[in-house]
Amino acid sequence: NAGVTQTPKFQVLKTGQSMTLQCAQDMNHEYMSWYRQDPGMGLRLIHYSVGAGITDQGEVPNGYNVSRSTTEDFPLRLLSAAPSQTSVYFCASSPAGQGAYEQYFGPGTRLTVT
Amino acid sequence: SQQGEEDPQALSIQEGENATMNCSYKTSINNLQWYRQNSGRGLVHLILIRSNEREKHSGRLRVTLDTSKKSSSLLITASRAADTASYFCATDGGTGRRALTFGSGTRLQVQP
Numbered sequence: 001n002a003g004v005t006q007t008p009k010f011q012v013l014k015t016g017q018s019m020t021l022q023c024a025q026d027m028n029h030e031y032m033s034w035y036r037q038d039p040g041m042g043l044r045l046i047h048y049s050v051g052a053g054i055t056d057q058g059e060v061p062n063g064y065n066v067s068r069s070t071t072e073d074f075p076l077r078l079l080s081a082a083p084s085q086t087s088v089y090f091c092a093s094s095p096a097g098q099g100a101y102e103q104y105f106g107p108g109t110r111l112t113v114t
Numbered sequence: 115s116q117q118g119e120e121d122p123q124a125l126s127i128q129e130g131e132n133a134t135m136n137c138s139y140k141t142s143i144n145n146l147q148w149y150r151q152n153s154g155r156g157l158v159h160l161i162l163i164r165s166n167e168r169e170k171h172s173g174r175l176r177v178t179l180d181t182s183k184k185s186s187s188l189l190i191t192a193s194r195a196a197d198t199a200s201y202f203c204a205t206d207g208g209t210g211r212r213a214l215t216f217g218s219g220t221r222l223q224v225q226p
Contacts, residue, residue, distance in 0.1 A: 106156055
């Protein structure tokens with residue numbers, strides 16, 4: 001299994017541009033989440049999904065959209081990039097079921113907005 | 115806002131010594147997890163402790179949980195240079211949901 005994959009690894013955007021960060025998992029996990037990590041800080045939750053067709057906002061959702069049309073994919077869209085969105089973005093997945101709380105993280109996408 | 119806050123922010127020790135990191139959180143929890151992040155990489159799950167547990171072991175890791183003080187500690191015994199990483203605690207905010215709230219992390223440097 002590839003686990004959780006993210007593309008691209010690096011991206012530079014100009015202010016106002018839009019783009020989609022891709023996330024895919026091949027473990028048939030129900031739960032998927034997007035986090036951002038700013039320098040020297042922990043992760044903050046942007047959006048999450050408890051299954052295909054169901055998404056919800058996290059702690060810092062403004063400026064981002066998500067959709068979950070399949071179990072495998074959970075793309076994150078930046079609508080109009082701003083320098084404040086410069087960060088490292090991590091996607092994570094987790095299986096359903098009682099006691100299965102461990103999250104599996106992708107390698108991250110490093111985004112710079114100029 | 116960060117649910118968990120780790121202490122210390124940075125820790126430097128010699129190989130073979132023990133490393134202790136502490137985490138405080140603000141709300142009720144169903145479980146608390148610890149993750150490791152090597153520089154420039156994603157997070158890796160280390161251990162989970164449930165709210166009704168007080169201590170848990172996994173290899174060289176020992177985690178304690180005090181729900182009355184809303185705090186947890188992670189002890190790494192006989193540390194190795196390969197343990198050099200950032201360590202984060204994460205909680206579910208009492209909801210049992212899979213999306214977590216992370217602390218700001220402890221950066222551990224193990225000198226060979």
